[in-house]
Amino acid sequence: MGTNPHILLYTQPGCISCDLMRIYLEARELTWEERDITTNAEARRIMTEDLDSDQTPTVVILGGESPEVVVGFDPARLDQLLDPAPSSDAVPES
Numbered sequence: 001m002g003t004n005p006h007i008l009l010y011t012q013p014g015c016i017s018c019d020l021m022r023i024y025l026e027a028r029e030l031t032w033e034e035r036d037i038t039t040n041a042e043a044r045r046i047m048t049e050d051l052d053s054d055q056t057p058t059v060v061i062l063g064g065e066s067p068e069v070v071v072g073f074d075p076a077r078l079d080q081l082l083d084p085a086p087s088s089d090a091v092p093e094s
Helices: 016-027 041-050 075-082
Strands: 006-011 033-036 058-062 068-071
Touching: 006 016, 006 041, 033 041, 058 075, 068 075
Parallel strands: 006 033
Antiparallel strands: 006 058, 058 068
């Protein structure tokens, strides 16, 4: 995915999973752009219509060939997207 993907985080106040997502991203020393869907009508529209999501957090990871969308707090999926497995032709470190 690259060393510094651009991350959009769609959240709302009182969302425990959103808090967990922030902790996860901080622990990985990543930066993100947070969009509160309760105060930003355009962010709410994008999340529900363009991203087809009805829950927070919704994370969009930009920087690859196409945006990756993760709905809900799914650390296993995030790890997979942020730490892609080396390709089969990668040379192992010695």
